[in-house]
Amino acid sequence: MATTSEVVHCYDQLAARVALMAELARAKDWARLPELEAQCSALVERLKVIQPLEALDPAQFEETRRLIERIRADQDEVCGLVKPQIEQLIARMSLLSQQRSLDRAYGPPH
Known part of the structure; x- marks a missing residue:
């Protein structure tokens, strides 16, 4: 049985979060996007650390390419x-x- 690499796992997690962001954006549910964006940023930072250290076999490489x-x-x-x-x-x-500037210049509307 093949072991899932941490790189593939991180890309899988990233793909799931970005897919959820797309789902929420389609529904115009903007409130959770910043939280998910922060999670994506953390995963990308993790990938920057681990990706150069881990060699992928051909199947893992193909899975990573598909996820990307x-x-x-x-x-x-x-x-x-x-x-x-x-x-x-x-x-x-x-x-x-502009309205604030006008209010300062001419006073608030009556």
């Missing part, structure tokens, strides 16, 4: 769903800033 493809596809989806929300938030913040 899945991660990239899910990341692209998350970015596509989050980017318009961020742009909308920036636009709202800009309007609020």
Whole structure:
């Protein structure tokens, strides 16, 4: 029986979290995304440490390649769903800033 490498395990965990992020983004459930992003960052940092130290056999290498493809596809989806929300938030913040500037210059509306 083959032993699962820590590298493959980390990529598997990363793929699961990014897939969940995509699911939450599709549902416009933004609240958990920062927590999941932090978990993904921790896994990536772990991979930076262990990946150079561990040699993968061909099956593990292929599994890792498949997981990376899945991660990239899910990341692209998350970015596509989050980017318009961020742009909308920036636009709202800009309007609020303009309103505050007008209020300071001319006083609050009556």
